[in-house]
């Protein structure tokens with residue numbers, strides 16, 4: 001019996017090359033705080049197009065970082081500076097700890113960039129509101145940097161970030177720069193602080209929304225952090241007359257392939273790795289916040 005292969009189905013399969021890691025060398029590691037570090041990586045492939053591939057990422061996309069013999073994990077792209085790719089990582093388990101133990105000069109594998117990022121170009125002429133908590137700031141930092149550098153394209157820029165203690169805030173100097181030089185409204189909240197510091201509020205990031213100055217009918221909201229925080233923020237935005245069609249959020253799931261092939265990250269009809277991690281809220285509303293999805 002002869003088997004007919006339908007090539008129009010095959011074109012939707014990911015390229016094999018996307019499963020093959022590109023070598024990268026650790027040039028520098030910044031220890032941001034206990035267990036939290038930023039890797040500065042040089043792409044050291046023989047193929048020059050690989051450098052362009054990693055340099056031209058969309059804000060909000062991720063790469064898969066691997067150590068041979070240990071494993072591979074998805075990590076958001078924090079930035080690209082002086083020819084080096086930056087990833088900020090919290091040591092939580094096997095692979096993230098092994099990455100933390102690497103010395104400069106070590107080689108790792110990289111696949112990416114993958115997924116859908118923040119559609120910043122659709123937000124021209126609008127107020128931008130970034131709502132993040134904990135390490136949720138990592139997937140938006142490149143987008144904030146871009147928005148601040150192209151401020152003339154937007155109206156107000158409001159940045160809200162929540163942490164447990166003020167010492168947990170990553171990149172304090174960036175927030176100061178965005179506030180002072182970027183002319184943005186930057187509001188910070190610490191939920192477990194016992195004394196109030198200058199520029200800080202006591203409480204949750206969602207409580208900052210009441211203090212945010214923006215036009216609810218001309219704004220685009222970008223959120224990243226624990227889903228419980230994003231659900232609370234959605235409720236508060238609704239109270240403040242922001243339509244849910246203005247909301248975009250970045251989701252986290254356990255990824256294996258990162259390419260929509262293995263099914264590990266399914267959310268209803270979507271693959272978070274391929275159709276996300278950034279989603280337009282109305283697209284995923286029926287599944288968002290429900291356990292088991």
Ligand SMILES: Cc1cc2nc3c(=O)[nH]c(=O)nc-3n(C[C@H](O)[C@H](O)[C@H](O)COP(=O)(O)OP(=O)(O)OC[C@H]3O[C@@H](n4cnc5c(N)ncnc54)[C@H](O)[C@@H]3O)c2cc1C
Nearest residue numbers: 073074075076088089090092093094095096138252253254
């Ligand atoms: C799109 C995307 C972007 C991400 N960006 C970043 C980033 O910029 N920086 C960063 O530090 N982390 C990021 N993560 C989370 C990171 O991928 C996980 O922390 C990592 O996979 C843990 O792997 P491990 O082998 O070190 O730990 P493991 O030994 O696999 O797990 C340690 C603990 O973390 C839990 N865990 C594992 N994977 C996930 C996951 N995907 N989501 C939630 N809990 C998980 C496990 O249940 C376990 O409790 C991102 C995840 C996704 C999906």
Ligand code: FES
Nearest residue numbers: 256258262263273
């Ligand atoms: S991680 Fe394999 S389908 Fe998403």
